[in-house]
Structures are given as C-alpha cells and as structure tokens.
Amino acid sequence: MKLFKPKSKASITISLLLAVIILSGCWDIRDINHRVLPVVVGISTTDDDLYKVFLKIPEPVEEMTKVKIVSGTGETISKAVDAISRNMESSVDLLHVKVIMIERKTAEEGVKDIIAGFMRSREVSSKALVTICDQDLNEFFSILSTKELHGTTMLDFFEKNAGWNAEIALTRVWEVYRSIHSYTRDVAIPLIAAGKTTTYEQIGSAVIKNGKMVEQISNDETLLFNAFKGESAHGQIEVLNHASVMIIGNNMHHHSELTEKQPFLQSRIKLKVVILETRGKTTSATIKKELSTLLTGRFAEMMAKLEESEADILGLGQFYRNKITRKELKNWRSEYYPNLKMDMQFEIDIQNEGYLRTT
Amino acid sequence: MEQLVQEIKSKLENNEDFLLQRDYLADTAIILLGFNTLVDFVKTRAVLQKHAESHLLQNRPPEDLWNAIGELIEGNVNKAISSIYEGKLIIHLADTDRSIIMEPVSTMLDRSIETPANENVIQGALNAFTEGIDANIGIVRKLVNSEELIMASYSTGQNRKKKLSLLYLEGQADTELLKNLESHIEKNIHQDISDLQGLAKMLGFPSWSAISKFNTTELPHHAVQYLKKGRVILFIDRLPFALILPSLLWDMFAIENDRNFPLPIMIAIRSIRIIGILITLITPGLYVALVSVNPEVLQIQLALSVAQSREGVPYPALVEIIFMLVILELILEASVRLPKSIGPTITMVGGIILGQAVVEAKLVSNLLIIILAATTIANSTIAGFQNAVSIRLFKYVIVILASIYGLLGLVSGLVIIGAYLAGLDTYGKSYLYINVKGNESNGR
Numbered sequence: 001m002k003l004f005k006p007k008s009k010a011s012i013t014i015s016l017l018l019a020v021i022i023l024s025g026c027w028d029i030r031d032i033n034h035r036v037l038p039v040v041v042g043i044s045t046t047d048d049d050l051y052k053v054f055l056k057i058p059e060p061v062e063e064m065t066k067v068k069i070v071s072g073t074g075e076t077i078s079k080a081v082d083a084i085s086r087n088m089e090s091s092v093d094l095l096h097v098k099v100i101m102i103e104r105k106t107a108e109e110g111v112k113d114i115i116a117g118f119m120r121s122r123e124v125s126s127k128a129l130v131t132i133c134d135q136d137l138n139e140f141f142s143i144l145s146t147k148e149l150h151g152t153t154m155l156d157f158f159e160k161n162a163g164w165n166a167e168i169a170l171t172r173v174w175e176v177y178r179s180i181h182s183y184t185r186d187v188a189i190p191l192i193a194a195g196k197t198t199t200y201e202q203i204g205s206a207v208i209k210n211g212k213m214v215e216q217i218s219n220d221e222t223l224l225f226n227a228f229k230g231e232s233a234h235g236q237i238e239v240l241n242h243a244s245v246m247i248i249g250n251n252m253h254h255h256s257e258l259t260e261k262q263p264f265l266q267s268r269i270k271l272k273v274v275i276l277e278t279r280g281k282t283t284s285a286t287i288k289k290e291l292s293t294l295l296t297g298r299f300a301e302m303m304a305k306l307e308e309s310e311a312d313i314l315g316l317g318q319f320y321r322n323k324i325t326r327k328e329l330k331n332w333r334s335e336y337y338p339n340l341k342m343d344m345q346f347e348i349d350i351q352n353e354g355y356l357r358t359t
Numbered sequence: 360m361e362q363l364v365q366e367i368k369s370k371l372e373n374n375e376d377f378l379l380q381r382d383y384l385a386d387t388a389i390i391l392l393g394f395n396t397l398v399d400f401v402k403t404r405a406v407l408q409k410h411a412e413s414h415l416l417q418n419r420p421p422e423d424l425w426n427a428i429g430e431l432i433e434g435n436v437n438k439a440i441s442s443i444y445e446g447k448l449i450i451h452l453a454d455t456d457r458s459i460i461m462e463p464v465s466t467m468l469d470r471s472i473e474t475p476a477n478e479n480v481i482q483g484a485l486n487a488f489t490e491g492i493d494a495n496i497g498i499v500r501k502l503v504n505s506e507e508l509i510m511a512s513y514s515t516g517q518n519r520k521k522k523l524s525l526l527y528l529e530g531q532a533d534t535e536l537l538k539n540l541e542s543h544i545e546k547n548i549h550q551d552i553s554d555l556q557g558l559a560k561m562l563g564f565p566s567w568s569a570i571s572k573f574n575t576t577e578l579p580h581h582a583v584q585y586l587k588k589g590r591v592i593l594f595i596d597r598l599p600f601a602l603i604l605p606s607l608l609w610d611m612f613a614i615e616n617d618r619n620f621p622l623p624i625m626i627a628i629r630s631i632r633i634i635g636i637l638i639t640l641i642t643p644g645l646y647v648a649l650v651s652v653n654p655e656v657l658q659i660q661l662a663l664s665v666a667q668s669r670e671g672v673p674y675p676a677l678v679e680i681i682f683m684l685v686i687l688e689l690i691l692e693a694s695v696r697l698p699k700s701i702g703p704t705i706t707m708v709g710g711i712i713l714g715q716a717v718v719e720a721k722l723v724s725n726l727l728i729i730i731l732a733a734t735t736i737a738n739s740t741i742a743g744f745q746n747a748v749s750i751r752l753f754k755y756v757i758v759i760l761a762s763i764y765g766l767l768g769l770v771s772g773l774v775i776i777g778a779y780l781a782g783l784d785t786y787g788k789s790y791l792y793i794n795v796k797g798n799e800s801n802g803r
Contacts, residue, residue: 026763031676032654033669037662058659060667095655096662125655155659 035093039155041124043114044103044137046073053080054101054141055092069145077117094123098155100130100173101192103137104206104213112180112211119177126174129158132206132213134193143194157200158190166226166247167219169205180211183329184317188217188225209311209333221302224295227269228252228314242282245273245291248351256319263320263336266343271295274352288348295346307338316340363458364390364451366436371443381453385411385421388453392439393463397446402464407450425452429461445520469494470599475577477744483616484580492522492596495579499526499592499601502583507531511541515561517549522596523558531589536605539786540591552595558602564785569752571745572785574606584615588794605785609793611636611746635740638733640754640776643680644761644769646730650676652765668724677762679723683731684755686713691735 042054054071070088074080085092100118102111111130118124133140156162158170169188179187188205195201205222207215217225227250249272257264275287306313310333317332324332364379371377376396382389384407391400407428414424425431429447432438433456439449448463472494475487488495496510511525523544527537540562547561555573556566564572573593576582582592582601593602603610612632617625650669654662672679690709694702714728734754741747753776760768760775783790 020763024763026652029651029675029762031651031669032649032662033666033672035654035666037654037659037666039659058663060663060670065663065667093654096659098659 030091030093034090036088036090037093037096039096040099040101041094041097042071042101042103042133042137042141043077043106045106045109050075051077051080052137053077053084054137055081055084056141056144067144069141071141077114078121095125097124097128099158100124100128101133101137101140102130103133104135104191107132107189107206107208107213110210110212111176111208115173115176115180115211118173124173126172126177128173130171130173130176131158131190131192134191134203140194144199147199166231167223168202169222169225170231176208176211179208184312184321184332185315186210186311186313188222188313189213190222191216207306207309207311207313209309214311215305215309217302217305220298224299224302225313227271242280242290243278243287244276245287245350246276248272248274254319256323258320258323261336261339263316263340264343265316265319265340266345268345268347269295270347270349272349272351275350284350288350291348292346296344299344300342303340303342307340310334310337312337361390361451361453361456363434363436363439363456364392367392367439367443367449370436370440377443382407384408384450385415385424387421390451390453392449392451393443393447397465397468398448398463399466400463403448403461406464407461425457425459429459431457431459433457441520472498478577480578480616482619484578486579487577488579488582488594488599488601490597490599492524492594495594495599495601496524496526498579499583499586502579503528503586508586513544513548515544515548516551519551521552523552524594526586526592526594528586528589531587532591533589533788536591536786536788540604553597555602558593558595568783570606570749570780570783570790572606573602573604573745574610574743575600575602575745576743577601578616581615605788605792606790607793608780608791610743611741611750614742632740632742635737636750638737639741639750640757640773641769642730642734642737643684643754644757644772645766646727647676647680647758648761648765648769651762652768656766665724665726668726671721672724674722677758679727680730680758681755683717683723683727684758687731687735688751 036055036057036059038055038057040054040056042056044052044054046052050073052071052073054069057068057070058065059068070084072080072083072087074083081092081094102114106114115130118128119126158164158168160170164170169190171187171189175187176189179185186207186209188207191203191206193201193203202219204216204218205225206213207217209215227247230250230252250269252267252269254268255266257266271291273291275284278287312333317329317337320332320336321329324336368377368379374394376394378391378393378395378398378400380391380400382391382404391404393400410428411424414421414427428450439458439460442460443449446463446465448461449458450461451458469491470489472486472489474485478487486498488498500508500510505528507528507530509527509529513523513525514520515523525540525544543562547563550557550561552558552561555571559566559568559572562572574585576585577600579601582603585603586592591604593604595602612629617628620628649657650665654665657665669676674682686709690705693705693709697705717723718725718728738747738751741750756775757769757772760772762768764771781789781791
C-alpha cells in the first residue's frame with residue numbers, strides 16, 4: 001500500500017480548510033428568526049401520569065411582541081416539547097427559558113426528576129428561575145392568554161432591575177438541584193397565581209425539601225428569608241403600627257455552637273432603614289424598638305414552622321458543617337435541626353429620618 | 360558636424376522635443392543638446408551668458424569656464440545620451456571632442472510643497488512630501504538639522520534608473536536592520552522598484568504578507584519623529600511619501616501628532632483607535648455568531664427585537680452580511696476611483712438610498728445596517744491607510760469562522776489574527792514590538 005504523501009503546504013492547507021467546513025456541522029444552524037424562543041415553561045402532570053408542558057412564547061408581530069401559549073403532552077418533558085415543536089412552523093429552542101413554572105400538585109409529588117432532567121440536558125440554562133403555580137396550570141395559562149401581554153412580562157416580574165421585589169424569593173434551577181442533594185440546605189420557591197387586577201400575584205413561598213413541597217411561608221416571611229440570604233431587602237417597605245420604613249441594606253453575623261447534639265446559633269442582623277411614613281406621634285426610638293420586636297417575633301414564628309417541617313431553607317446547617325461529622329450530617333434535618341436554639345437580635349439603624357424631628 | 364553630435368542626433372531625433380541649438384559662449388562655438396520638455400532653454404542660456412560674462416571680465420581662460428559650468432567629458436556618447444534622458448544639458452564645444460554635462464534650469468514639473476492629500480492633521484505641521492525625492496530629503500534635513508542624519512542614495516533598475524534614498528540617524532538606527540537593508544539593496548540593485556511590491560521584492564520581503572512591511576507617511580513631521588525613534592526612512596523618486604521601516608503594530612494606534620495634545624487626551628484618542636480596530640474586527644462576526652449560532656447569549660429582549668428585525672429576511676446571516684459587506688467595499692472602492700466632484704453623490708446613493716431600500720425590500724435586517732455603519736466608521740479610525748485595508752481584510756476571516764463556530768469561532772479568529780501578527784517580522788524585529796521604556800519621545 002502506498003502512503004499518501006502531501007505534495008505541498010498548499011494541499012495540506014486546503015484539506016485542513018475543507019475539514020473545518022465538513023466537520024463543523026454548520027448546516028444545522030438555524031437563524032434566530034427561525035427559532036421560537038419560549039420564555040416560560042409550565043409543567044404539570046395529567047391524571048394518567050403524563051407531563052403536560054406549556055410554553056409561553058413571545059412572538060414578534062408588527063412593531064410589537066405578542067404572547068402565544070402552546071401546550072403538549074408526553075411521557076417526558078422533552079417528548080412533550082418535541083410534540084410542540086413538531087406542530088409549529090419554527091423549531092422550539094429552550095435556550096432562552098428564564099422561568100420554569102411547576103404546578104403545585106406536581107411539586108407536592110416531587111420535582112426531583114424534572115430538575116435533574118433540566119440539569120442533565122443543559123438545554124435550559126441552569127440559571128432559570130423555578131416557581132410554583134398555586135393554580136391549575138391550564139387555568140393559569142388560559143387566564144394569561146386572555147390578557148394583552150407584553151412579550152417578556154413573566155420575566156420582568158422576577159427581573160431585579162424591573163419588577164422584582166424583596167418579598168419574592170429568587171431560586172434558580174441549580175439551587176433546587178443542590179438542595180435535592182444537600183444535607184443541610186433547602187430552598188424556598190415563589191408561589192404564583194394569576195392576579196385579579198395585576199397579571200400575577202405572589203401568594204407566598206413554597207418550601208421545598210428533597211425536591212418536594214412541604215410547607216408554605218407568607219410574603220413577610222419570604223422577606224426575612226431574603227434578608228437572611230443577603231439578597232438584601234433593598235427597597236422594601238415594612239409596615240408597623242406607627243410607621244413604614246424602607247430597608248436599604250443589611251448585614252449579619254452568626255456565631256454557632258454545638259454542645260451534646262444541641263446546636264445553638266446566635267445571629268445578629270443589622271438593618272439599615274429609612275423612614276417613609278409615620279402615623280401619629282412617634283419617635284425613632286419607638287420605631288426601632290417596635291421594628292425589632294416585630295421582626296424577632298416574625299422570625300421565631302417562621303422558624304417554628306420550618307423546624308416542624310424539618311426544612312432548612314435558611315441553610316443554617318451550613319454553620320455546623322465543620323462541627324458535625326459527615327456521617328452524622330445526613331441526620332441534620334431530622335435530629336439536630338428541630339432542636340436548634342436561636343438567639344436572634346435585630347439591630348436597627350435609622351439612616352434617614354426625613355422631617356420627623358422638626359415636625 | 361562633429362561625430363559625437365551626429366551620433367546623439369541619430370539616436371534621439373525621433374523625439375520631437377529633442378533640441379539641438381548652436382550658440383556662442385565666451386567666443387567659442389557651442390552646440391546645446393537637450394530635451395526642451397525637461398530643460399528651460401531660455402533661462403539656461405541666460406544663466407550661461409551671465410557666467411561667461413563674469414569670466415570674461417576677470418580675464419580668465421575659457422578652460423576655467425568649462426570646468427565651472429559642469430562636468431567635462433571626452434567622447435563617451437552613451438554617457439551623454441543617458442545624461443540627456445536624466446534632464447541634463449549637453450554643451451558640446453564645436454570642433455573638439457569635448458562636451459560639458461550641465462545642470463540646467465529645468466522646467467517646472469514638480470508640485471510645490473503642499474498640504475497632505477491623504478492624511479489629515481488637526482493640530483500640527485501641514486506640509487507634506489511631494490514627488491521630487493530631492494525636495495523630500497531637503498525637507499527632512501531641514502527638520503532634523505543635525506549632523507547625525509545620514510543619507511545614502513542608490514540608483515536602481517536595469518534600463519530606467521530610479522533613485523532610492525535611505526535616511527537614518529547615526530547612533531539611533533538599528534545597525535542590524537541597516538546592514539540587512541543595505542546588503543539587500545546592493546544585491547538586488549538591478550530590480551525594478553517603481554512600486555512598493557517591487558521594493559518589497561528587492562528587500563526580500565514575502566509577497567503574500569497581508570500587512571505591509573512599510574509604514575507610509577506623507578507628513579515630514581511624522582517621518583522625522585520615526586527617525587528619532589531609530590527607524591529608517593526610504594524614499595523612492597516620484598513617490599510622494601516616506602516609507603518607514605520597520606513597521607510595527609503600535610503604528611496603527613499611535614500618530615506622532617497625538618503628542619501635540621495633552622497627555623490624557625492623547626491616551627483617550629489612542630484608546631478610541633484601539634476600540635475602533637476591535638469593533639471593526641468583531642462586530643460583523645459577532646452579528647453572525649449571535650444571530651445564527653449562539654442566540655442564547657443575547658438578552659431575551661434583545662433576542663426578540665433581533666428576531667423581529669430579521670423577520671422575512673430570506674438569506675442566512677452569513678450570506679446577508681457578506682452581501683452587504685461586498686456592497687460596502689464596492690462603495691469604498693468606487694469613491695476612491697471617482698473624481699472628487701462626484702464622490703459625495705455616490706456616498707449618498709450608496710449609503711442612504713441603498714441602505715434604506717435594502718431594508719425596505721427585506722433583503723437584510725435593520726440591525727445589520729447599524730452594524731455595517733459601525734464597522735465602516737470604526738475602520739476609519741485606524742492610523743494609516745495601508746493598515747486600515749489590512750484590517751478590512753481580516754474581518755472576513757472572523758465572519759466566516761463565526762458563521763461556522765459561533766462565538767468560539769469569533770474568539771479563535773482573533774487568536775488566529777493575533778498569531779499571524781505575532782509571526783510577522785522585519786529582519787528579525789517582531790511586528791508586535793513595543794517600546795516599553797517610555798522614553799521614546801525625547802529621541803534617546
């Protein structure tokens with residue numbers, strides 16, 4: 001057999017260039033206007049254990065974007081998406097999905113497979129937000145389709161520089177995935193329903209433990225959750241009997257101790273606030289005191305609820321990772337966490353009193 | 360008639376402008392030979408007569424006069440003829456074998472020194488090099504005004520002689536570079552160098568290099584600054600610019616005239632040029648990559664508006680952008696070719712009408728027009744036309760790679776261009792060389 005001997009540099013260059021073109025698979029590339037880019041994926045389960053997938057697709061129509069909602073069913077999510085894709089004139093591209101919405105019923109049954117599927121396929125960005133719909137998804141999306149919606153509404157609802165609010169928990173796909181596999185950390189996911197006057201309404205947050213929804217916390221408690229996460233409560237109004245204030249910044253210090261299987265945590269949360277409104281006669285000292293009692297009480301209430309359901313959404317177990325052995329750590333939720341004693345102190349720092357002093 | 364004159368006449372009489380004139384100078388019969396297109400005969404004769412008169416007044420022998428006028432030759436028809444071609448005047452002394460080659464008053468064939476035609480100066484010296492090599496060297500001498508300036512001249516070419524001059528500052532210029540230059544010039548002295556390709560061949564530079572090895576400038580001020588930094592200037596007769604060797608990457612961003620501004624402004628101007636080169640290289644490729652291969656990188660709002668602007672466009676992004684880029688290159692090339700009075704019309708037709716119509720006809724997207732405009736404007740910020748053309752070429756490499764591999768291709772295209780630039784050198788001096796000592800401004 002004769003060995004192929006390239007004649008010159010030119011022939012090598014030409015064959016390399018050909019290889020670049022042949023091996024690239026660039027003929028599979030679809031231009032952006034031939035792809036549909038759903039922003040929201042809704043997932044529910046039907047009675048005969050099939051997934052029903054809803055896609056909310058912004059569609060450019062003459063100078064503006066309209067929203068189209070399509071749905072399909074299948075044994076797996078990708079099958080369902082494929083079914084939708086088959087019936088549409090452009091191919092469905094999940095790369096731009098920003099929000100994944102799961103029906104409450106499905107979430108209570110467990111989302112382990114769904115989340116693992118998203119993580120595995122990598123088609124959906126792991127930064128996509130996870131939410132739970134407190135309504136039947138059919139109903140929710142049919143309400144949405146009757147409303148005149150702008151293309152990216154659901155996204156803007158969670159966007160930090162748009163409609164986000166400190167009472168909304170932001171939880172990404174990868175965080176849910178982490179919580180499924182972590183011994184010491186769970187997540188809170190916003191519970192959304194179609195609003196009466198507004199498009200959406202947040203009812204509270206769902207507490208997810210091991211991929212299952214186990215508890216629900218209110219909006220006020222979600223604020224505390226966010227404050228604890230350092231997702232600062234910036235721009236948030238807190239109503240008291242006498243005044244409403246806006247939290248403009250927070251930082252915290254924790255000190256954890258473990259004595260004989262009895263965890264003890266001392267937390268000091270420092271809140272910087274600005275007074276927005278007052279009612280009747282108040283002084284800053286009263287506001288400070290009342291705010292502190294209110295928050296401490298609210299926090300204790302939330303902790304009691306969470307300890308009962310053994311869901312550690314604040315990630316308090318993280319403080320004990322260096323104190324409990326790996327073997328024991330897996331019992332954190334069941335044995336240590338319910339016994340956790342917390343000493344919570346809020347330090348309030350009023351940064352701007354407005355005209356309170358002079359009037 | 361003498362044999363010499365006969366011989367010259369027989370060789371040159373086909374030329375209508377060849378003039379043979381009998382005259383008397385210091386009571387000697389002479390014959391003037393020359394081209395009346397190159398020699399101003401009236402003025403030259405006046406000069407000759409004046410010369411002769413002053414000699415006669417001092418009662419000096421005519422032999423002195425002949426020596427004073429020019430170079431005396433005996434016989435040597437070939438030398439006489441080549442001198443005539445060079446624009447000299449031959450004064451033949453009648454009834455002898457001797458003639459004089461004289462530097463006459465020549466007719467005005469050169470431009471006077473004017474403002475630069477292709478390089479704009481905002482705040483700086485406004486004179487520019489012209490076609491005459493002697494004038495150019497003179498300008499440089501006047502600016503340098505130092506004994507360090509060394510000039511070497513070469514007469515190159517086989518039949519048609521072309522003057523090539525090499526200027527450098529003694530002690531500043533790289534001796535290695537000089538040695539290489541001189542040896543290459545001497546070795547290939549018979550090659551034709553009427554253009555830069557010919558010169559590159561003579562100096563042994565590869566002819567397939569996409570970036571010119573010569574940094575050209577029309578501005579004497581710039582050329583002198585380069586001299587002070589140890590570069591070497593080459594002048595070719597009839598080319599109205601200086602060729603600076605070695606050419607470096609940094610020359611794309613830095614113009615000497617920048618130093619006439621305060622330092623922060625100079626830095627700002629140069630950073631704008633760096634941004635300009637990046638925009639030229641990246642934006643067309645980025646458009647292709649984002650629109651067809653990696654739309655997930657775009658923000659969803661942007662992705663939607665891009666998708667909307669491409670709605671109804673029949674071609675894939677690559678075809679679309681190549682189509683428009685070629686049209687743009689045509690406009691650029693046409694506006695170079697056109698007379699100055701029609702140029703603006705073409706720009707308007709090309710830029711506004713065509714651009715608008717092509718979008719209306721849904722052949723390309725709105726966004727692409729913006730991208731193209733940005734690219735073309737950014738391309739013009741690069742210093743030196745030769746460099747701008749090279750960069751214009753490089754962007755196609757990136758566009759094609761981006762259409763195949765998306766953002767990855769874009770980055771690898773930049774790496775390939777970077778590697779290519781790093782591979783260039785002029786006699787061992789890398790193209791990417793940057794003087795980091797920071798003391799180049801004072802010339803030491």
